[in-house]
Amino acid sequence: MPRRRKSVAPLTEIEVLRKEIAALRREITQIRQPGPSSMQTDNHLKAIDPIQGQTILSHRGRHSRTNAKSGFTVYHDGKHRNLNTGAYYIIKVFADDEIISVGDKAFQWAVPEDVDLLQLEVVEAFITTTGATCIVDLHNVTQNVPLLSTKITITGGQLHSHASTPLPVVITANAEVDFRDQIRIDVDSAGGMGLGVILGFL
Secondary structure, three states, X not given: OOOOOOOOOOOOHHHHHHHHHHHHHHHHHHHXXXXXXXXXXXXXXXXXXXXXXXXXXXXXXXXXXXXXXOOEEEEEOOEEEEEXXXXXXXXXXXXXXXXXXXXXXXXXXXXXXXXXXXXXXXEEEEOOEOOOOXXXXXXXXXXXXXXXXXXXXXXXXXXXXXXXOOOOEEOHHHOEOOOOOEEEXXXXXXXXXXXXXXXXXX
């Protein structure tokens, strides 16, 4: 004979509610646990404090302005904390075996999308063969503004601007760049061979 199934009484409304409440409690417990499962991203103009135990990441860009100086902002232990990430680009203006020559528009560089609305913070220059003092200037052609109040200088006999005086100074009011802006690199004084320019955005 086939085995008879045990009859099961239908759940009452109270039992159904109890099961739903238990399921909600499990979900709340999972949300409160720290770790990747509780991570959420924020694409709002202002970060909303998550519940304790969650971590919130906010990428600075056109859709998120949580912190103007940080690539990512992390919410942890009751505070927003900055991870100072940025993007650095090395632009080769003259080849290693090419003599650096004086003139405007030695090179013109288009701002890529990943630094849209970031600020130019770091400017450096280097050469591969030493010579006389080399001075480099930067200009945002699209916005028609200069980018440096003190130009980049590579002192004669040096290979990098880091060892030179004075150090370059970015004009803060003009530092923010947009995707597709054209940055012009001018050479005001030439010396050596193989000029490169380093731009850092935060």
